Amino acid sequence: MKNYSYKRSFDLKGKTAIVTGGLGILGKHFCRGLAEFGANVVVVDLIDYEVQEFALELETLYGVKCLGLSCDVSSPHSVKKMVEEAVREFGEIHILHNNAASKSKDLDAFFAPFEDYSIEQWREIISVNMEGMFLVAQAVGKQMVLQNKGGSIIQTGSIYGIVAPDNRIYEDSFYLNRQINTPAVYSSSKASVIGLTKYLATYWAPNGIRVNTLIPGGVKSGQNAEFIQKYSNRVPLSRMAQPEELVGALIYLASDASSYVTGQQIVVDGGMSVW
Template sequence: MKPYSYKRLFDLQGKTAIVTGGLGILGRHFCRGLAEFGANVAVVDLDSEGAKAFAQELETSYRVKCLGVSCDVSSQQSVNEMVEEVVNAFGEIHILHNNAASKSKDLDAFFAPFEEYSMEQWREIMSVNIDGMFLVAQAVGKQMVLQGKGGSIIQTASIYGIVAPDNRIYEGSFYLDRQINTPAVYSASKSSVLGLTKYLSTYWAPQGIRVNTLIPGGVESGQNEEFKQKYSNRVPLARMAQPEELVGALVYLASDSSSYVTGQQIVVDGGLSVW
């Protein structure tokens, strides 16, 4: 009798994956990881030319079929057009990484104190971070139901969707050429992702569509040394994450290796949420 192949469980050959926010700090790594394990990847981002160029890079590096697609996830029409374009190119969709998020075009408004936060700014962030999650999950999930073959949906939340930020680490800490904080709208939107994921995991379970949440901790991406040290002091592993350290969890959730996992939160935070 031939031994069971556990390695085969991680194989994504022949599957099509959509990654929204595909040009982001984490998005590029997620796209590369899925492509390396054999998936055809649709790189979805607001930047049309950038998405197409990166898709070409993936094809050259990993010998899979890739597509760059422009999409505003806060627009239902744009989302529906994106899904139609992916289906026309690849025939089916098997994996969705619902990953797009916004930090706003106006960083002064985004990082404003809670007492002065504008409803306009709140709604702008929510339109991407949770409305966009809803719209993309709805459109792709509908396609998966029509296909009748199940699928895997992974939605990116944040450590600040399950714990509150420690505002002490932001004193004297700089990122994006300014002193920053984590605004309430970010925490609220990311917490909402968890509820949406749990709902969809039971709603689509009869169709074999699994829905899980990937929760990254703080990722090193250009913060100043004071911020990195203060953040690291809060983490049992005593450091921030590197972007590539999130990819293994994504591949696990996207592949058949997690075929009995749905409605769950995979937290990759170096242990921060334990304390």
Template sequence: MKKDYIEKFKLTGKTAVVTGGAGILGRHFCSGLADAGANVAVVDIQLAEAKKVAASINERYAGRAIAFECDITSEESVIKMVQAVVREFGEINVLHNNAAGKSNNLDAFFADFEDYELNQWKEIMSTNLDGMFLVAKHVGKVMKKQGEGGSIIQTSSIYGVMAPDQRIYEGSYYLGRQINSPAIYSASKAGVIGLTKYLATYWAKEGIRVNAITPGGIESGQNDTFKEKYSSRIPLGRMSQPEEMVGALIYLASDASSYVTGQNLIVDGGLNAW
């Protein structure tokens, strides 16, 4: 008997929520889900940018996209967003818990560990981990009530799995600014993986699968020094492009991964295999 294997990757008729949907990765994630047939809630704190992403999706793909404003560090804002999505689409089948933040004060964000301010630590943790908790909590509640299962995917980072090589940051700049990778980023992204594993077992009986995607270094404005140093550590010999993360998301969002939960899918060009 013929099996329609490729059909399992399709998301036709499903509703997907993507936080950080207007970001560098988020806009590709939203487009990929729509290309697979899903209706997409493009959620971002920058509503104007989210509307641009939604408009672009509606011009190019069959899936319908609507922009929603949300500050994921505010439980009130998260509740309002989830309610608005359900009003518009009727249900939520997929959540991509993707939003993350750096800081409004880049001097404080990139400070040396010995001088790092507690308020700055708490600000980043509030977005990168507390925000994921709030969105998962309220979307998971909806999925549980629907009684049809669901798929939750949370974005971590390669630096939530392994420590950064500090040597690659010597002479490295991003959008004209010297950079490093602070401890709060690693700690918060490692927490995402821990939360993912917990929720995978907690909601398994409800048929709600919870997995993580861990991107490696993505080319997005770094100077040549950084790109060369980072690429020299990658078995595939280069940084990734944002669209190269989308296939992993579609797989985890769809029935193609129906027996996959509690996993962290690392998309890093082989960095962690050394």
């Protein structure tokens, strides 16, 4: 392979990528990264006018074609409609970033102690973080199989899907002016992402579809100084991540640069899970 271009292997020009949770803290950075590397991006999130505005922003900044679609990933009908609209616009789907996650509108219920956690709240989070992941992977994977050209699916997990949270970090720790923790439903739902990824990696391997998990560590995004310091003390690199530091791993997994990588967990956590 004397003429192989290592640089071109990262090029996403001509490919179409769907990003669920595209308006989130990390989602916008993921969409920008994919667009900058040449992909046409389908921005998927709940609020119709916001996804459309952001899609237009991406087109203006990067000169690619983008589409904003509202979708409730916990609804089979909504997911089916979203994929059909993406295919109608672009013809094919080559990349899926299965990234949507929920932390609930009722923060008191979401952050409740394990002993008092309601089954209703548990099911609300599972409907997005687990069932939504399944529904989107199922619908997009089916389309990729029909295309018979392979594809790359990247599913967003969490550091707390592979290690338990250190609850000492959360003493006197606040996010957006309220006391926080990591509830068991979040850890459980994110751990399930890895199991689904491994299953699909083997299931769709004969179709040339690669499936991997991107696992972010803690990202600095409005936590108070107490939390940031305590979290950073648990990290070999001694700091939290910046959102843009997750994008390189996504581009690698989305592109042909990772053509022999499937069923894996790419952990971007500053070394936290090593200790």
